[in-house]
Amino acid sequence: MSRYIAITDIHGEVHKLNNLLSKIQIKPDDIFVFMGDYIDRGKYSKEVVDTIIDIGNRNKAIYLIGSHEYAMLHSNEDDYYRFLYDNYGGPATTRSYGGFNNIMKVHGDFYRNLKFYYLTDKYLFVHAGINPDYSLEEQNEVDLVYIRGKFIYSKHNLHQKIIFGHTEFDKPYIDDDKIGIDLGCGKYPNAHLCGLILSEDGTENFVYSD
Numbered sequence: 742m743s744r745y746i747a748i749t750d751i752h753g754e755v756h757k758l759n760n761l762l763s764k765i766q767i768k769p770d771d772i773f774v775f776m777g778d779y780i781d782r783g784k785y786s787k788e789v790v791d792t793i794i795d796i797g798n799r800n801k802a803i804y805l806i807g808s809h810e811y812a813m814l815h816s817n818e819d820d821y822y823r824f825l826y827d828n829y830g831g832p833a834t835t836r837s838y839g840g841f842n843n844i845m846k847v848h849g850d851f852y853r854n855l856k857f858y859y860l861t862d863k864y865l866f867v868h869a870g871i872n873p874d875y876s877l878e879e880q881n882e883v884d885l886v887y888i889r890g891k892f893i894y895s896k897h898n899l900h901q902k903i904i905f906g907h908t909e910f911d912k913p914y915i916d917d918d919k920i921g922i923d924l925g926c927g928k929y930p931n932a933h934l935c936g937l938i939l940s941e942d943g944t945e946n947f948v949y950s951d
């Protein structure tokens with residue numbers, strides 16, 4: 742039976758990622774769902790992406806886009822996203838790759854192929870959430886990577902439980918129809934990176950980096 746292992750908002754903290762992974766007994770049929778914000782803030786954005794690409798060589802792995810990859814990818818053609826990149830941790834990513842232009846030279850295929858969400862029978866994995874006023878097909882891509890309160894504090898109409906990151910909580914946000922697992926890794930030195938392991942029998946287990 743496959744399990745889903747959801748991890749989000751690593752933000753360049755490759756040591757916390759490796760520490761978290763060391764606490765999981767990974768099985769060959771485990772499916773990893775990485776939910777975006779691999780880059781910015783922490784020192785090791787490139788190494789984070791190398792690490793999660795490597796996981797995909799051994800296990801099935803889904804890679805979603807986060808708000809920080811969205812801003813990075815749009816920063817050349819849009820001053821607003823350039824502002825976000827420059828002011829919310831992007832310079833750390835530029836340093837990690839040894840120059841902005843190297844980001845796409847080194848990992849262009851990875852960044853260009855990021856998905857906005859991953860839907861299974863029981864779960865929707867998405868970086869920020871969905872706009873509860875619209876069906877999944879009608880979602881605006883900016884909402885999928887940036888929405889916060891309107892999603893978190895209202896019910897949605899999907900029958901899947903939504904697993905999301907992007908908005909930080911002190912401990913996982915657990916509601917009947919959604920679970921948020923961003924605990925501020927990369928933003929706060931003492932924050933733990935959280936992994937959520939979803940088993941086929943419906944159990945939901947949280948794992949934390951030190």
Ligand SMILES: [Mn+2]
Pocket residue numbers: 750752778807907923
């Ligand atoms: Mn984030």
